[in-house]
Amino acid sequence: MSSTAEINYENYAVVMKDIVKQFPKVLANDRVNLSAKKGEIHAIIGENGAGKSTLMNQLYGLYRQTSGDIYINGQKKDFSGPGDAIKVGIGMVHQHFMLVNNLTVAENIVLGCEPLKDIRFDIKKARKQVKELSEKYGLIVDVDAVIEDLPVGTQQRVEIIKTLYRGAEILILDEPTAVLTPQETQELFVIMKKLKNDGKTILFISHKLNEVMTISDNITVMRQGKVTGRVAKDMTDERQLANMMVGREVVLSIEKPEKTPGETVVKVSGLWVKDNRKLDAVEGLSFEIKKGEVLGIAGVAGNGQTELVEALTGLRKIEKGQYNYKGHDFSRKDVAELRGAKITHIPEDRHKYAMIKEYPNYYNLILGRHLEMPFSRRGFLRKKDIVENADSMIERFDVRPTDSNNPSGNLSGGNQQKLVLAREIGANPDFIVIDQPTRGLDVGAIEYVHKEIINLRQKDVAILLVSMELEEVLTLSDRIIVMYEGRAMGEFKPSELSIEEIGLMMAGKTLEQITQPQNPGGDKK
Amino acid sequence: MTIQSKKRAIKILVPVLSVIIALLIGAIVILAIGKNPIVAYKEMFIGAFGSKMSWASNITKMTSLLLTGLAVAFGFRAGVFNIGAEGQMAVGGMAAAVVGINMGQTPMIIAVPVTILCSIMAGAVWASIAGILKAKTGAHEVITTIMLNWIAYHIGNYLVVGPLAVGDGVPKSPEIAKSAQLPPLLTVQASTLPSGIIIAVAAAIIIYIILEKTTAGYELKAVGFNPYAAEYGGISISKNIILTMAISGGLAGLAGAMEVMCVHLRIFGSFTSGRGFDGITIALIGQNSPIGSIFSAFLISSLRTGSTNMQFAGIPDDLVGLIQGIIIFLVAAERIIKTLIIKLFRVKGGENA
Numbered sequence: 053m054s055s056t057a058e059i060n061y062e063n064y065a066v067v068m069k070d071i072v073k074q075f076p077k078v079l080a081n082d083r084v085n086l087s088a089k090k091g092e093i094h095a096i097i098g099e100n101g102a103g104k105s106t107l108m109n110q111l112y113g114l115y116r117q118t119s120g121d122i123y124i125n126g127q128k129k130d131f132s133g134p135g136d137a138i139k140v141g142i143g144m145v146h147q148h149f150m151l152v153n154n155l156t157v158a159e160n161i162v163l164g165c166e167p168l169k170d171i172r173f174d175i176k177k178a179r180k181q182v183k184e185l186s187e188k189y190g191l192i193v194d195v196d197a198v199i200e201d202l203p204v205g206t207q208q209r210v211e212i213i214k215t216l217y218r219g220a221e222i223l224i225l226d227e228p229t230a231v232l233t234p235q236e237t238q239e240l241f242v243i244m245k246k247l248k249n250d251g252k253t254i255l256f257i258s259h260k261l262n263e264v265m266t267i268s269d270n271i272t273v274m275r276q277g278k279v280t281g282r283v284a285k286d287m288t289d290e291r292q293l294a295n296m297m298v299g300r301e302v303v304l305s306i307e308k309p310e311k312t313p314g315e316t317v318v319k320v321s322g323l324w325v326k327d328n329r330k331l332d333a334v335e336g337l338s339f340e341i342k343k344g345e346v347l348g349i350a351g352v353a354g355n356g357q358t359e360l361v362e363a364l365t366g367l368r369k370i371e372k373g374q375y376n377y378k379g380h381d382f383s384r385k386d387v388a389e390l391r392g393a394k395i396t397h398i399p400e401d402r403h404k405y406a407m408i409k410e411y412p413n414y415y416n417l418i419l420g421r422h423l424e425m426p427f428s429r430r431g432f433l434r435k436k437d438i439v440e441n442a443d444s445m446i447e448r449f450d451v452r453p454t455d456s457n458n459p460s461g462n463l464s465g466g467n468q469q470k471l472v473l474a475r476e477i478g479a480n481p482d483f484i485v486i487d488q489p490t491r492g493l494d495v496g497a498i499e500y501v502h503k504e505i506i507n508l509r510q511k512d513v514a515i516l517l518v519s520m521e522l523e524e525v526l527t528l529s530d531r532i533i534v535m536y537e538g539r540a541m542g543e544f545k546p547s548e549l550s551i552e553e554i555g556l557m558m559a560g561k562t563l564e565q566i567t568q569p570q571n572p573g574g575d576k577k
Numbered sequence: 578m579t580i581q582s583k584k585r586a587i588k589i590l591v592p593v594l595s596v597i598i599a600l601l602i603g604a605i606v607i608l609a610i611g612k613n614p615i616v617a618y619k620e621m622f623i624g625a626f627g628s629k630m631s632w633a634s635n636i637t638k639m640t641s642l643l644l645t646g647l648a649v650a651f652g653f654r655a656g657v658f659n660i661g662a663e664g665q666m667a668v669g670g671m672a673a674a675v676v677g678i679n680m681g682q683t684p685m686i687i688a689v690p691v692t693i694l695c696s697i698m699a700g701a702v703w704a705s706i707a708g709i710l711k712a713k714t715g716a717h718e719v720i721t722t723i724m725l726n727w728i729a730y731h732i733g734n735y736l737v738v739g740p741l742a743v744g745d746g747v748p749k750s751p752e753i754a755k756s757a758q759l760p761p762l763l764t765v766q767a768s769t770l771p772s773g774i775i776i777a778v779a780a781a782i783i784i785y786i787i788l789e790k791t792t793a794g795y796e797l798k799a800v801g802f803n804p805y806a807a808e809y810g811g812i813s814i815s816k817n818i819i820l821t822m823a824i825s826g827g828l829a830g831l832a833g834a835m836e837v838m839c840v841h842l843r844i845f846g847s848f849t850s851g852r853g854f855d856g857i858t859i860a861l862i863g864q865n866s867p868i869g870s871i872f873s874a875f876l877i878s879s880l881r882t883g884s885t886n887m888q889f890a891g892i893p894d895d896l897v898g899l900i901q902g903i904i905i906f907l908v909a910a911e912r913i914i915k916t917l918i919i920k921l922f923r924v925k926g927g928e929n930a
């Protein structure tokens with residue numbers, strides 16, 4: 053520990069130095085450096101899986117770093133749990149709230165450090181303290197309301213008050229806007245400014261560039277576990293941030309043969325879908341996919357992609373609009389009907405949606421096709437055919453270990469993905485919806501998956517590919533739509549736009565807005 | 578040993594070891610009250626298996642225990658906690674009584690299956706109410722089945738004091754027609770070895786086949802393991818919840834039919850005597866497996882049948898409740914036993930090396 057270093061750290065509320073976090077299979081943080089001055093709003097941005105939450109969880113004492121040091125207000129700290137972090141004034145609002153649903157706001161806030169009267173819980177004092185805090189920062193909330201009755205935005209305020217109640221001077225907000233409506237986001241920003249003016253340091257995590265440009269003072273960009281940039285807000289723009297966030301280099305270049313798409317298989321027009329909170333998630337989307345064509349959906353997570361995928365695969369109700377498949381209306385069909393019509397689906401979260409981890413591989417390999425011949429007849433499963441199918445799929449898709457009787461939950465992530473791929477591709481689809489096919493896979497597996505997708509394209513399958521990895525979309529797609537807040541920002545061919553331009557569309561600029569400056573002739577509007 | 582067979586071995590070992598440990602703890606308790614555990618267990622053994630009569634009474638108990646055990650176990654496999662077997666059994670019994678009483682001169686070959694089918698239907702419909710409520714409104718089946726239990730209980734009481742009331746003394750229904758009674762396999766003095774046991778064991782085998790060999794079982798278990806993945810695979814969650822409840826209730830209803838058609842030949846207030854709730858115990862000890870339930874039902878019926886004899890040796894029959902409680906505790910908290918098994922295996926490995 054050199055003395056010069058220590059002097060530098062004094063000005064900073066938080067310094068994280070050379071942080072490495074190795075999970076059993078993932079290097080989540082690779083020599084990450086982060087420093088936030090006292091009283092600033094410091095944004096940490098990066099795509100999903102970049103390692104932002106992991107970094108913050110170490111600062112909050114939830115994880116211990118594999119190596120590296122943490123300095124709070126210039127002093128080196130070694131946290132053995134969140135309790136230690138809270139003691140030095142760190143508070144964290146997690147991506148997923150940690151409130152007790154059937155307690156009131158006041159009870160939740162004081163939970164864990166309740167004011168006591170004799171030995172009883174002093175609810176009056178708790179209410180008073182909570183009220184004071186909420187008034188001071190404009191965190192308007194009814195202290196006697198029960199948590200489960202409150203909207204998400206208000207629950208988040210409760211989480212913030214809770215950290216303040218525990219004396220937080222450094223607040224970590226992990227993707228706070230991911231669950232908020234645009235209006236709620238604006239309200240949150242007002243609160244954040246008040247907190248900042250009161251001298252609090254805020255670490256604000258997001259992957260939305262426009263938000264970061266609105267609220268932060270300094271920005272640290274992360275990508276695949278590494279820091280790819282640290283800039284002052286005033287010295288940068290969305291273009292540069294997008295660049296650092298998604299990276300310039302195309303890691304994988306894959307042979308994509310020339311191909312003329314065939315007739316239209318899927319035609320979607322004016323599609324509206326709601327999310328779980330009954331808010332509009334997809335707002336009037338339209339597109340077509342032809343035989344042997346890959347339509348890529350790019351965009352930052354949470355802009356309606358999940359809802360789109362679920363709507364097309366029968367898992368979510370289509371509110372309005374048309375979903376036409378091979379000339380027939382499919383907007384009211386259920387999952388079984390869609391599957392029966394040779395539409396298959398590789399979902400984003402394979403553990404949760406795509407397999408039953410208790411079932412042996414041979415059972416998982418018929419999920420969704422279990423009523424078809426030869427896997428069953430007259431209600432009885434045909435084990436011999438089921439196992440034969442599994443053995444051949446496992447061989448063809450190189451799933452390891454090869455035992456078809458092995459419960460699928462025992463497979464590694466990459467092999468689970470292969471299993472799902474085997475089933476969904478093995479069903480010989482005419483239309484396949486692929487959501488984040490390479491999430492969490494290593495480079496070798498990614499290449500393999502990409503090859504399979506290209507193979508499908510060669511076999512004249514219509515493919516919808518949703519991915520947060522821009523490179524993936526650019527490499528595999530014939531056409532690309534960028535989604536932002538449920539709408540299409542534009543449709544283009546991969547070669548037509550630069551990554552910077554696509555990045556801007558991902559942040560909410562339309563294709564017209566981007567192409568206008570380079571095209572002064574078209575400034576009629 | 579593959580992971581598969583290891584898992585299977587542990588699945589069997591857990592209840593077996595639990596029983597042994599529970600009996601050992603029981604022995605300590607017997608010692609503590611100043612009795613000889615060997616004598617006590619010997620009496621219990623004789624009471625359960627020592628004579629044709631004890632076998633008859635043992636198997637009589639086992640019949641309805643097995644059926645309610647199957648009902649609960651089947652529900653569990655699809656992720657449904659049916660604690661309404663008591664009410665479904667009652668409704669099934671009532672249906673058997675109402676139908677059986679009116680069978681008159683109908684030949685047995687028709688009367689028996691009709692009566693049985695009606696009680697299965699009654700139990701199935703009763704349970705489906707909870708199934709539909711869960712599937713359509715999300716109402717939790719534990720709450721709704723408990724409520725349905727009470728409704729069934731009161732309907733039963735009403736029947737035996739009202740429309741079906743007969744004779745003096747304890748409110749009861751008339752006997753069902755001779756043709757609707759299931760003939761015993763064997764009659765020993767006052768006790769009979771009921772033919773219901775054949776039906777119950779057959780039910781266990783059928784349930785096993787449904788769960789393991791059919792697409793229905795594939796779908797039910799998928800819903801139980803991971804409803805999200807099931808839905809993704811085109812499996813209707815609500816359809817399967819209702820179907821599961823119906824089958825589960827049908828099994829409980831069949832238990833009621835067996836009580837009426839083999840044992841009491843009539844209904845009276847709370848003739849189910851808690852067998853529906855015992856089903857939870859049976860399912861738990863049998864690890865929710867239909868075949869396992871055969872063994873656990875036999876275990877519990879043997880303990881209970883033996884307890885009467887044990888009382889002659891001066892040991893209160895509360896001991897059986899105690900042993901049963903410990904078994905349930907150990908099976909439910911299976912971690913304890915699993916750790917023990919792993920330790921035992923390690924010791925063995927050490928000796929081999």
Ligand SMILES: Nc1ncnc2c1ncn2[C@@H]1O[C@H](COP(=O)(O)OP(=O)(O)O)[C@@H](O)[C@H]1O
Nearest residue numbers: 075078080098099100101102103104105106107
């Ligand atoms: N508890 C964990 N165990 C193993 N891997 C993890 C764990 N938490 C996160 N990861 C992995 O570390 C990487 C970074 O994840 P995370 O920090 O959540 O990213 P972000 O918050 O930037 O989206 C991902 O690949 C993720 O799968």
Ligand SMILES: [Mg+2]
Nearest residue numbers: 104105106147
């Ligand atoms: Mg995160």
